[in-house]
Amino acid sequence: xxxxxxxxxxxxxxxxxxxxxxxxxxxxxxxxxxxxxxxxxxxxxxxxxxxxxxxxxxxxxxxxxxxxxxxxxxxxxxxxxxxxxxxxxxxxxxxxxxxxxxxxxxxxxxxxxxxxxxxxxxxxxxxxxxxxxxxxxxxxxxxxxxxxxxxxxxxxxxxxxxxxxxxxxxxxxxxxxxxxxxxxxxxxxxxxxxxxxxxxxxxxxxxxxxxxxxxxxxxxxxxxxxxxxxxxxxxxxxxxxxxxxxxxxxxxxxxxxxxxxxxxxxxxxxxxxxxxxxxxxxxxxxxxx
Amino acid sequence: xxxxxxxxxxxxxxxxxxxxxxxxxxxxxxxxxxxxxxxxxxxxxxxxxxxxxxxxxxxxxxxxxxxxxxxxxxxxxxxxxxxxxxxxxxxxxxxxxxxxxxxxxxxxxxxxxxxxxxxxxxxxxxxxxxxxxxxxxxxxxxxxxxxxxxxxxxxxxxxxxxxxxxxxxxxxxxxxxxxxxxxxxxxxxxxxxxxxxxxxxxxxxxxxxxx
Numbered sequence: 213x214x215x216x217x218x219x220x221x222x223x224x225x226x227x228x229x230x231x232x233x234x235x236x237x238x239x240x241x242x243x244x245x246x247x248x249x250x251x252x253x254x255x256x257x258x259x260x261x262x263x264x265x266x267x268x269x270x271x272x273x274x275x276x277x278x279x280x281x282x283x284x285x286x287x288x289x290x291x292x293x294x295x296x297x298x299x300x301x302x303x304x305x306x307x308x309x310x311x312x313x314x315x316x317x318x319x320x321x322x323x324x325x326x327x328x329x330x331x332x333x334x335x336x337x338x339x340x341x342x343x344x345x346x347x348x349x350x351x352x353x354x355x356x357x358x359x360x361x362x363x364x365x366x367x368x369x370x371x372x373x374x375x376x377x378x379x380x381x382x383x384x385x386x387x388x389x390x391x392x393x394x395x396x397x398x399x400x401x402x403x404x405x406x407x408x409x410x411x412x413x414x415x416x417x418x419x420x421x422x423x424x425x426x427x428x429x430x431x432x433x434x435x436x437x438x439x440x441x442x443x444x445x446x447x448x449x450x451x452x453x454x455x456x457x458x459x460x461x462x463x464x465x466x467x468x469x470x471x472x473x474x475x476x477x478x479x480x481x482x483x484x485x486x487x488x489x490x491x492x493x494x495x496x497x498x499x500x501x
Numbered sequence: 502x503x504x505x506x507x508x509x510x511x512x513x514x515x516x517x518x519x520x521x522x523x524x525x526x527x528x529x530x531x532x533x534x535x536x537x538x539x540x541x542x543x544x545x546x547x548x549x550x551x552x553x554x555x556x557x558x559x560x561x562x563x564x565x566x567x568x569x570x571x572x573x574x575x576x577x578x579x580x581x582x583x584x585x586x587x588x589x590x591x592x593x594x595x596x597x598x599x600x601x602x603x604x605x606x607x608x609x610x611x612x613x614x615x616x617x618x619x620x621x622x623x624x625x626x627x628x629x630x631x632x633x634x635x636x637x638x639x640x641x642x643x644x645x646x647x648x649x650x651x652x653x654x655x656x657x658x659x660x661x662x663x664x665x666x667x668x669x670x671x672x673x674x675x676x677x678x679x680x681x682x683x684x685x686x687x688x689x690x691x692x693x694x695x696x697x698x699x700x701x702x703x704x705x706x707x708x709x710x711x712x
Binding site (some may be wrong): 264292322342349392394429 | 515517556559560561562564565568599601603604607608625626651652653680681
């Protein structure tokens with residue numbers, strides 16, 4: 213059972229998932245369609261479609277085939293404008309009950325993807341962990357930079373010709389693996405989410421992360437056999453949902469839940485937020501080792 | 502004096518403070534820096550890599566061990582430079598133009614430093630000409646390129662072409678990595694090495710320097 217108020221974009225049809233990559237390599241479209249059906253049945257609100265380096269034609273064909281087995285709206289997931297264009301052109305709005313697709317994602321480095329709105333309106337995932345200032349691009353290191361990146365990209369989303377309303381905008385503040393977080397990325401993200409949540413100009417904007425990235429590179433079980441990833445991801449949700457996070461690209465199989473403050477994963481997350489540098493990584497290691 | 506063998510355990514368990522203390526004491530007692538490096542430190546990092554490969558260690562342990570190694574290396578390097586001892590090799594590393602994702606690149610840089618390489622980290626979103634300039638500074642440099650996006654991985658080929666155009670290709674080994682990268686892609690663009698994780702990247706770099 214998912215958490216009330218949390219929208220899940222099913223993550224599985226993604227070329228970077230090893231088991232799915234094998235399906236792409238083998239041309240196993242039936243297998244991909246089974247993944248779409250499974251995610252639909254298990255409660256995904258959207259089905260993410262990431263074809264990796266495959267062709268725009270492949271994306272278009274896969275979108276049509278997935279829509280033949282599910283009426284859930286899709287999330288067209290690619291940094292490549294040509295692949296995104298093909299996916300959006302193939303998207304059958306009626307089949308999805310009139311629900312527009314998500315486009316994952318637009319960043320300050322690829323604003324031209326907003327032009328695709330003329331082909332098929334979409335809910336853009338706006339990557340606000342990257343910024344371009346005075347022509348120089350780079351990752352946001354502070355919450356304030358993240359807020360400014362949000363303001364800059366929202367101005368583009370509201371430009372003449374598209375004027376995307378707040379309710380159709382999705383901020384992605386850029387989650388990083390907690391097991392590598394020696395630079396305070398989690399602190400930045402939590403503080404930025406709070407600032408965005410309290411900014412009246414952003415009322416109604418959604419917030420999403422690729423939640424599996426949070427625990428990637430960690431073991432699946434602690435030394436005593438307890439799960440690692442689910443509890444840490446749930447701790448992240450417990451911390452950030454009150455700050456406006458209401459969507460994830462995630463697993464429909466994971467049992468996400470809101471944790472009590474004394475849950476070991478919640479205590480770990482709070483410790484990481486207080487720690488500096490490598491202390492944060494060592495705290496994560498202590499959680500599972 | 503603390504037993505220099507304690508350096509092995511300090512790095513294996515990621516105890517940076519202990520690694521620095523043992524190193525300081527050993528140097529004060531005139532232990533040969535090369536002996537510390539080759540007998541204790543590099544074997545410790547090799548063992549970290551082995552444990553990672555068999556899922557006894559995970560990325561946090563890699564990072565913590567690499568930091569302990571670095572704490573020791575910072576004390577050793579000036580002494581080794583005085584003695585004219587060469588590093589394991591020189592690596593210029595960066596994320597290609599248009600790509601701001603640096604987690605994998607940073608992991609590889611840490612592990613290469615831990616493996617005794619001199620690492621010049623050019624950061625993210627690095628244009629081809631900047632890679633060329635950094636490689637030009639010393640023959641025999643390994644160039645390590647990282648990309649996370651399918652739209653930016655093609656820049657790796659651009660960088661290799663720029664290295665060729667500058668007449669540096671014969672003197673430079675190129676290794677690549679990142680989520681969408683495969684051995685097939687490395688072959689396709691003419692890279693000399695590929696690794697799908699930070700630990701194995703050290704072995705690839707060693708192989709390239711031995712050729």
